[in-house]
Amino acid sequence: MTKHFVIIGGGPAGNTAATYAARFGAKVTMIERDLIGGAAHLRDCVPSKAMIATGSALGTINDAQRMGLTDVSATLDFDALRQRIALIGERLERSTTSLLESQGVKLLHGTGRLVGPRQVVVETEEGSLEIDADVVLLATGSRPRIPEWAQIDGERILTTRDAYPPRTLPEHLVVIGSGVTGVEFVHMFKSFGSEVTLIVSRQQVLPLKDPEVAAALEADFLARGVTLLKGAKARSGVATADGVTIECTDGRVVTGSHALLAIGSIPNTDNLGLSDVGVELIDGYVKIDHNCQSSVPHVYAAGDISGKLPLSSVASLQGRKIAEHAMGLHSGPHRHIDYEKAASAIFTEPEIADVGLAEVDAFAMGRKIRVTKVPFSANAKALIEDDARGFVKIISDPATGVVLGGAIVGRHAAELISVIALAVSAGLRVADLHESLFVHPSMAEALTDAAE
Numbered sequence: 242m243t244k245h246f247v248i249i250g251g252g253p254a255g256n257t258a259a260t261y262a263a264r265f266g267a268k269v270t271m272i273e274r275d276l277i278g279g280a281a282h283l284r285d286c287v288p289s290k291a292m293i294a295t296g297s298a299l300g301t302i303n304d305a306q307r308m309g310l311t312d313v314s315a316t317l318d319f320d321a322l323r324q325r326i327a328l329i330g331e332r333l334e335r336s337t338t339s340l341l342e343s344q345g346v347k348l349l350h351g352t353g354r355l356v357g358p359r360q361v362v363v364e365t366e367e368g369s370l371e372i373d374a375d376v377v378l379l380a381t382g383s384r385p386r387i388p389e390w391a392q393i394d395g396e397r398i399l400t401t402r403d404a405y406p407p408r409t410l411p412e413h414l415v416v417i418g419s420g421v422t423g424v425e426f427v428h429m430f431k432s433f434g435s436e437v438t439l440i441v442s443r444q445q446v447l448p449l450k451d452p453e454v455a456a457a458l459e460a461d462f463l464a465r466g467v468t469l470l471k472g473a474k475a476r477s478g479v480a481t482a483d484g485v486t487i488e489c490t491d492g493r494v495v496t497g498s499h500a501l502l503a504i505g506s507i508p509n510t511d512n513l514g515l516s517d518v519g520v521e522l523i524d525g526y527v528k529i530d531h532n533c534q535s536s537v538p539h540v541y542a543a544g545d546i547s548g549k550l551p552l553s554s555v556a557s558l559q560g561r562k563i564a565e566h567a568m569g570l571h572s573g574p575h576r577h578i579d580y581e582k583a584a585s586a587i588f589t590e591p592e593i594a595d596v597g598l599a600e601v602d603a604f605a606m607g608r609k610i611r612v613t614k615v616p617f618s619a620n621a622k623a624l625i626e627d628d629a630r631g632f633v634k635i636i637s638d639p640a641t642g643v644v645l646g647g648a649i650v651g652r653h654a655a656e657l658i659s660v661i662a663l664a665v666s667a668g669l670r671v672a673d674l675h676e677s678l679f680v681h682p683s684m685a686e687a688l689t690d691a692a693e
């Protein structure tokens with residue numbers, strides 16, 4: 242009998258699961274209340290990277306003299322940027338919708354919730370609709386976390402979702418939160434020409450990252466004139482007629498033209514009827530097992546609500562694995578996702594990317610590792626491209642030579658890390674990397690050098 246797969250949420254987790262489940266022969270209905278493609282994806286991940294790319298182009302043009310060019314300059318056109326972001330979003334939404342439709346996925350525009358273990362209700366503009374499901378996938382994503390003290394007005398005090406781009410270019414942006422999202426916004430607005438102050442709650446930006454990596458980013462921020470307010474936690478934020486005043490718990494006060502909150506996200510698990518049908522939550526996230534099954538086995542959860550790594554790539558892979566598992570394909574333990582092997586990147590300048598075991602974690606565990614590090618300053622392509630900042634670090638097992646992890650700071654780090662990610666997931670040895678013949682001149686040559 243054909244299985245009916247009902248998916249709530251059309252982000253990377255939902256739409257990947259839908260495509261695969263349909264290919265594997267399921268009848269698939271996907272419910273989305275906003276954009277097909279995902280809120281976090283189309284409202285955060287993609288627009289933020291599009292704005293960073295514009296800032297980077299601006300920087301390249303305005304620094305063109307260093308490449309031997311004269312009389313080249315550019316200024317930012319905020320309206321054109323807004324249109325560019327809208328256009329990218331529309332194109333992605335259209336291509337995702339066509340892919341789903343081509344696989345026969347039924348798309349319902351509305352808000353879904355469980356009303357029984359196998360019953361989903363959808364509130365649409367035309368009224369409500371009850372659907373019976375054999376398998377349910379919860380893939381409703383997350384939204385920015387807003388502390389009680391923050392009075393978000395979308396004008397002066399912004400969440401990340403008010404910033405693509407804001408109505409006007411902030412003269413002086415105060416960014417609250419120095420995790421991945423916060424530092425990307427610092428870089429983005431600094432490259433647009435804003436003055437930027439970053440409130441850093443600890444003594445290091447990117448508190449969860451390798452200190453050497455974080456130090457490289459801090460050095461770049463300081464060189465570009467970003468003010469770092471370390472060991473400071475915001476406790477109140479007030480919008481005034483012409484700016485904002487942020488007060489920290491230690492009494493320090495920062496003023497600016499705008500403030501942006503980047504202090505994490507919370508899962509969209511409220512109003513889904515989960516407790517009524519026995520789906521267990523941990524701190525608001527759906528509790529899942531290795532197969533992404535919740536405490537109700539035919540109800541799966543993926544993406545940001547699953548409490549695993551909040552990355553688009555992870556959400557998509559979970560979606561595919563769920564389709565395979567629910568359709569009875571590839572269900573052995575070897576198919577479980579190893580979240581430790583997920584590569585991630587921070588789109589600052591220089592870019593930062595890492596995968597697998599971090600040096601700092603190995604030391605904390607008392608695990609013996611071998612660390613090899615090569616700077617880009619000796620790499621021909623980095624010099625050709627006029628950006629030789631950063632380094633490649635490879636972490637391997639001293640006994641076997643197997644690559645356990647790595648970190649890259651530098652131009653194209655987000656692309657280059659794929660090589661180390663492949664080595665980590667395929668269990669390759671440093672010797673395998675060292676013996677590989679990469680293109681010359683290329684930044685990737687630093688990887689073979691670091692694998693010596």
Ligand SMILES: Cc1cc2nc3c(=O)[nH]c(=O)nc-3n(C[C@H](O)[C@H](O)[C@H](O)COP(=O)(O)OP(=O)(O)OC[C@H]3O[C@@H](n4cnc5c(N)ncnc54)[C@H](O)[C@@H]3O)c2cc1C
Nearest residue numbers: 250252253254274279280281282353382544545551552553
């Ligand atoms: C600023 C920012 C930048 C980021 N950059 C990156 C990056 O560079 N790389 C990366 O890998 N990740 C990035 N991420 C994270 C990434 O966007 C998320 O991890 C990813 O989108 C999660 O996918 P998802 O499918 O779980 O949820 P989403 O993409 O959020 O999709 C969930 C969907 O469910 C819908 N929905 C919610 N409730 C209901 C309901 N009851 N009924 C119907 N529909 C519902 C929502 O409208 C939404 O469309 C970034 C996040 C932020 C905040």
